[in-house]
Amino acid sequence: MSALAPGSVIGILGGGQLGRMLAMEAAALGFDVHIYTPEEDSPAARVSARVTVAAYDDAVALAAFARDVAVVTTEFENVPAATAEILIASGAVVHPNPRALALAQDRVAEKQLFASLGIATAPFAVVDTREDLAGALHTIGAPSILKTRRLGYDGKGQARIASLGEADEAFASIGEAPAILEGFCAFEREVSVVAARGIDGSFAAYDLVQNIHQNGILARTIAPAPGAAAIADAANAMTQRLAEALNYVGVITLELFVMPDGALLANEMAPRVHNSGHWTMDACGASQFEQHIRAIAGWPLASTTRLCDAEMQNLIGADADAWQTLSADPNARLHLYGKRDALPGRKMGHVTRLKP
């Protein structure tokens, strides 16, 4: 694919804040955006030229969407395989490719890919039955974490197993769904790489960042991660290896645990722009959103140089009620997502504090 000309239509699956920020950056480069989402009045649709409100299994709507757009991307990894198939059968170019999306939907396949690429992880085992779980606990031991293979995010679909006796209860709490048992990682901290791979195979990572979670949801991202110099090259190399193995196009995120001895263990990948990359909107020339649009449009990747230190804080639920205070802070760059209801746990916006 040659570079998409300005005026081309970029299709985005999903109407949330990631789609919204992608749409705005696409528009800034002269593209029109078509949002496909089941949600009426979505945050992304309100900043886009066109919207299709339809289910992800609506073959007719998907085919029409595919015909309207020059390329399709997504704001979330849980795109049903059938959705991607219909889009491709209708002639759409889909970036990232369906294999990358499918892998990221299945914690087992993801971990197996990491292993095949020599990317270290916590010990893990496949759990389909109570017997599997018992066997896995024998090998991996407790404490450990049981996670559904599919559809987990922000700490959902997970159960911690502190001792062997909690196994059945934990399995029941995730609905006895197909799962993975992961050995508990006594990590020192979590970092992530947000990087992009272009259609020409070029690769560019933003600075390694450190992430702080609260209640299983990202609370803050520190850019750069303290002590990044010692680990960034290794983290970037893992991410590049992963992106190349997937023949990936777009922004990809790799979350890593940093162990007390400095070793890096891959936690999970996200085949998309990521909350831990929001700081790039204010502290880099080109944000992760522009970078993703550039990649999927076949444009050259932009510089990922960090212009100053930054800290991103998520505004979750009622946090966003502080907009008046935040808007008056001269060091705070406020971003609100246009969501109607500040439900508990809902990401309503974020604020980035620059440290020039």
Added chain:
Amino acid sequence: MSALAPGSVIGILGGGQLGRMLAMEAAALGFDVHIYTPEEDSPAARVSARVTVAAYDDAVALAAFARDVAVVTTEFENVPAATAEILIASGAVVHPNPRALALAQDRVAEKQLFASLGIATAPFAVVDTREDLAGALHTIGAPSILKTRRLGYDGKGQARIASLGEADEAFASIGEAPAILEGFCAFEREVSVVAARGIDGSFAAYDLVQNIHQNGILARTIAPAPGAAAIADAANAMTQRLAEALNYVGVITLELFVMPDGALLANEMAPRVHNSGHWTMDACGASQFEQHIRAIAGWPLASTTRLCDAEMQNLIGADADAWQTLSADPNARLHLYGKRDALPGRKMGHVTRLKP
């Protein structure tokens, strides 16, 4: 008016690139945007939640628009007085206020206001008839410039008078419209102040910039203007005096000539965000577009600190065909406006080169 809460609807008159960039910044702060424009498929509408496509004298459409929005602003100064009156009669809050808009539409009223505020200008005289022009030329002399009082922009509606014998031809060339004769200013260069005044009377100017025109259209803006230290305080003070006299709310621009002796002569004001402020998108924390939205929403003004030197270049007509080269320049921040046809003289986008 207290600060508008996120989720409120901001109405913008005009569907061009200034409306588009205002709309995107409004969305980033959590507002919904409603564009009012006579143009189908306008650049601004394609990034906004709602659009009304109707004429500026459509009283029914204007009244409905006024009822839908919490505040109305504009991307252009030539808003018909009747339009503003209908909006206000329908209950809309309009920023900047109609008096400021009306003044900026009339070069004579504008120059008279400058004079009343002690803001120096080139000598000028009102020209309604050939006889007025003859008299004005006697006083002001040639070379001088004859400009229509109304609806001039980007060098349109202007005629240069090199010698007294060219008077009739010049007047004919502007359709013998009501005009102003301005003494020719042998200025060294042109600078502009892009500043904002908040609802609370607070005032914040971006760094003084230098503007280079070609064929009457802005070609480049250099931020900061070379030698700004010697003249910026005076230029900012003039702009603040002007904004206060107009009880202005929003971003206001003052174009000034710098004379060889360093004196500043006001050329014209624009009651809006301005092409010479586009560099703020990439070289400041908050752009002029965010600043304008903050002001009209009753939010605190943002910091106007310049993070690095910058140079903005307009992409006019076919200039935008170079998007592939520009997109590959790691120092160039490319902005395209989504206009369908690259007509000669049409502003298609701009590129800002940062000099960290």
